[in-house]
Amino acid sequence: MPLITLNDVDYGVGGPLLLQSVAMTIERGERVALIGRNGAGKSTLMRLIAGELKPDDGEIRFEQGVRIARLEQEVPAGAGGSVFDVVAEGLGEAGAALAEYHHLLQAGDYDALADVQARVEALDGWRIEQRVTEVLERLQLDGDAVFSSLSGGMKRRVLLARAVVSAPDILLLDEPTNHLDIAAIDWLEGFLKQWAGAIVFVTHDRRFLRALATRIVEIDRGQLTSWPGDWANYVRRREERLNAEAQEQARFDKMLAQEEAWIRQGIKARRTRDEGRVRRLEAMRLERAARRDLTGNVRMAAAQANASGKKVVELKDVSFGFGERRLIDNFSTTIFRGDRIGLIGANGTGKTTLLKLLLGELAPQRGEVRSGTQLQIAYFDQYRATLREDWNALENVAEGQDFVEINGARKHVIGYLQDFLFTPERARAPITRLSGGERNRLLLAKLFAQPSNLLVMDEPTNDLDVETLELLEELLADYPGTLLLVSHDRDFLDNVVTSTLVMEGDGHVGEYIGGYQDWLRQRPAPGVAGTTAAAAPSPAPVAPAIPAPVAEPTAPRRKLSYKDQRELDQLPALIESLETRVAEMTAEMNDAAFYQRDAAAITAHGAALQKAQEALNAAYLRWTELDA
Template structure:
């Protein structure tokens, strides 16, 4: 029996219905992913399910006793106090009493009268069991209840808000973009936790890997209608393409028939004969039906303005160290970035990715070492905090900066037409920035970014708030970009689909360098040895870590002796393969290849590098 049922639900915020006669049943144990374009009504649907807002028509019905909790997209700005207070706040008045008791009982000087009064009230409400529930929830999510909420990282704040949602023991948990602003480590933790949680889950996300891992059903909102697709993400993509193709064919057939009827009605007096009145009425009905049709919103059309090619060597870094506030953020970092490289930066929030970017771009002077920029660099920078958007300007002013046209790869394009490529109507293009949604702001930043001629593109978290379709178009654009790319992202699929190598913040200021994207890094890091050469340097023999307790060396078997003797030649061959594949990336003709060829080359590079890492690890093991 469904826990929650939506029957014939309508909801409007002005203009066409945001949700039009929606039907939805939510069954126990389901994990439902809600998807759709930015502004399609996904967050509105969650608020309706949570009964925070009410439909204009129709009904949202709960089964008796069903409890629902919703984790909002953003942490409320007024959230304050210790972590225990915030989590207990999910229990209403009883939670507030428990938080008060927690503070009084932990105070340096206990106010016995106040403590007794609170204890009496808790006993009166029978709320002592809830204190244990708060403690168990904090323990389960590995959270310290005595820490101030304001001092937590973004990822830990989201974890605390999740604990606040779970402490009421909901039957249905609603999550709105739970991975936004989380680093990869936090996303992995959340994914694992939700897989083990036994309740019913309804969530909105643009993270395709997160969706693949969790969703048992996908619900799509498109032009006010809601459709349900059992199965996983890949099944949805396949069946959605079939539906859109069928819809397109049916619309084309209808439009052709309507056009024929419009020609007939204009033929003159024959159409007004009595015996043709039925046909006239049918034409009027067809016109009404066509007016009611809500065509699919167009796709974003992206193209990056290209600058002249940079020098072959874009940035060279030698033994760079950066210390901020007494903490070593970068330690002895060396790398060389060549023209055409597409490099992903991976690491936890606060690990130094932005510091590394600023150092590479010359915005931050290192405390030791040297950074050399190549020749003829033209840099375009996407800032995750939207600092490059002026709040007192509208979309047109932010992109055109007083010009009527933008110059684009040898063409002139009117600013309104250019913004329409990014799905801004003339009205939205003239609207104040403060009225734009998060997704619209991100699209505006992309429009501003790609209007700048560049040969070095720097993107810091460009995927937040973008719908999946726009994400995939951005992937295609970056795959075809002829310049050099530096990309910070926590979207694992996006990294896999875009970058050819990664720089990974590995703690204590160390930066590791890997061939391939996120999945390649995960595969290689288990085989990675402690010492790794920088790009372009000859590999050095790995140093085996000294064991805590000395143990006698085991004598190698005959087979192992033969393997050890053969490894140097094997390593030399693999080094040559990696060097050959790396050199191919520097050749400008490489980027004229088709996408399949470039993808195959990336896979081959990842395989060769992984085999080399494994060979070094095996050599160190046998030699020790």
């Protein structure tokens, strides 16, 4: 018997139904991937399955006693306390009593302990405590760690533990790879493959989908279609279906045009017209009006500047670190015009730092960085700080102009934004109303309207659907300038870059020809000096090694005043705090619920994020000045 059955389910939020006459079952042990365009209704379907939403029509039947848990797309804003507390929340009342017992025990409040202990025993809490401990050990989590102090990837792992601790029959995962680096994504794949229950997940990571899915369910214009879990077969059969649909629609439209021409004939023809034919025409008009056309694809073209010099940037014996953290040690490389380079590494290993060194935004503590000539840089910022919250989409791209010029072709800004799937109404709407996917498309539109010969992209794939990802891949593959790309999307790296720089730990940066798969073949064997598991796939999480201190330069150093030395000692903690704040505020903006706030609150949040990013940049620069 299926764990859950959906029969003729309808759900809408105004306008055409988001889900229409949906029929679906989920069986034990299945791993179902939900795919579809941004806004197609994937998250809505998961919330219906979880019981958080009720259908407008139709029926959802659950097997008796079925347990369902959901991992949300973003880290909840209110989550706090210790890791043990957050995980125990997944067990309801018993988990809350158990967490309270642990707090009282640590505080030594033995007077209140007896009452809580009695509640724990009544709720079978000691068996539950063992389950929490087993999950923490399995996911290699420290129960005493403070949740708010963890990285984004570790927070996602804790929330996964909270979802699985109740041993649900159905596990719902909405973008589970968000904020995870490549090693964590590989670990998650292995963990979920061993999961005994059913899994329903949404992801735009094609390699993750291929590795995990036993079935693919597509949501397209409110309708569900089910396919075997073979991505290549799905792509081929979907293309065949769309071609057949297009041919059938063309045949229908031709017949409708003929009937419309007939009904408009002169008085003589109308005297003898067939009333049955008239009724058929009316039915055809209704059928055409009810048709939901396929969502169009983004049309991208990047404005190109004059060619840069042959040598784009050169690094000679460059080193950089924070306190005792050595991020880059004695690294030399030369990037030439036309190179497409991917940056790979675990979170916190220094990818953004290396990017800032390459762009001249950070000065090396040792060594030399030489920039090439005639560089025009366009920068895609994963934090979207270049978008002004007090402007709408049109103003963010136009910046006071009515037209943009793309490679000699002059185009009105409204028409240009329509290429990125913004209707005129949506282009004029406040940016505070845009979803995360729309903001990413807007940032791409703004980026590609700017002439460039050096394109820098930091995590550009977030919130983009598969169709847009594939079009972006094509554009970047044909881009005549130089590309620097930071991404955790392994397929995207393989399809775009020609070489990779890998943060391998202890300050070592490895250079490899090709993309992610090529690096896997070329990398040194585990245990070879200068490499670490931090960036490599691993069946279990590996704690990052503590980098060795940055070596002191041989040149004499000016002795700092007491005040400056104290400031220098405090800067690493400040930088870490600001990085955490920027990441948390960005994650909050990526949550769809964020845009339900009033415009003033959204604008204030965007201004605060920009201020935090500016403070982080200033802290970086101050560190460089004092450490020099």
